[in-house]
Amino acid sequence: MINNEQIQALTDILSKFTSVIGKRLPDDVTDKLKELRDKEENYLSKVVYNSMFENLEQAIKLDRPACQDTGVINYFLKAGSNFPYLAQLKDVLVEAVKIATIDSPLRHNAVQIFDEVNTGNNTGERAPFIHWEIVDDSDGIEVEVYMAGGGCSLPGRAITLMPSAGYEGVVKYVFDTMVDWGINACPPLLVGVGIAGSVENAALLSKKAILRPIGTSHPNPKGAEVERVLEKGLNELGLGPQGLSGNFSVMGVHIESAARHPSTISVAINVGCWAHRRGTIRIKGDMSYEIISHKGITL
Ligand code: SF4
Structure with missing residues (x-):
């Protein structure tokens, strides 16, 4: 009852x-x-x-x-x-x-x-x-x-790459998206990246990635290393707080992943703003x- x-x-x-x-x-x-x-x-x-x-x-x-x-x-x-x-x-x-x-x-x-x-x-x-x-x-x-x-949802993007694009293709997609759209999202940003075999799975994972507490890492040491490399590189864009320039663009980069199809590598991005x-x-x-x-x- x-x-x-x-x-x-x-x-x-x-x-x-x-x-x-x-x-x-x-x-x-x-x-x-x-x-x-x-x-x-x-x-x-x-x-x-x-x-x-x-x-x-x-x-x-x-x-x-x-x-x-x-x-x-x-x-x-x-x-x-x-x-x-x-x-x-x-x-x-x-x-x-x-x-x-x-x-x-x-x-x-x-x-x-x-x-x-x-x-x-x-x-x-x-x-x-x-x-x-x-x-x-x-x-x-x-x-x-x-x-x-609205601002922090604007950089949201997803794509399925040919597997030959590899993890270099994933990194390039994240950088291209952040260069084009990061400034609209009220930096410093928490960047969530989902990697999977199809866009809907990658998109959900990229949202889950920004729900993870800041300072946590991908469980695979190679994934954790990609997170660190992306964070360092995105900081070098120098967006600074509210995009008005500075030493830091991001609060962190979090990756969540799921096993992919051999013929595809899908990547999605979701961003959290300073608030x-x-x-x-x-x-x-x-x-x-x-x-x-x-x-x-x-x-
Ligand atoms: S702080 Fe976040 S929620 Fe507020 S306007 Fe900027 S992007 Fe939008």
């Missing part, structure tokens, strides 16, 4: 957590921005970083979003097969977005395809976007919230919860 009080509690947790993600960056992103601010040498870079940090402080103080662009809200779920409210979870997330949109408040960003109507509440056809993974023998859920802003709003929460069946991405937050 459905426990309406528990459903209400779950909606409450998820709407409040979604609001928090709009207002406060995760700890790893804040730490990385501080590191880059301290390493930048030119005056303008420091001015820009200082204004970013003042913006973040004011967002918390005034209880307002850290950027005017809420983005399109994405939820990546690891849902336990024994979680008691699996069947209600999608409706709960839609309701949580509607509540968070009013309570935060969050800018309305969901425009219905073909009708070109903004729904006014950040929900619509497949919005919020929900990606499911079912975890066996677990009674909890892990919810990753990501707010995909990289994502967060992770674990919720148990009894509605106790743990926030993984942000220290010191109570909902």
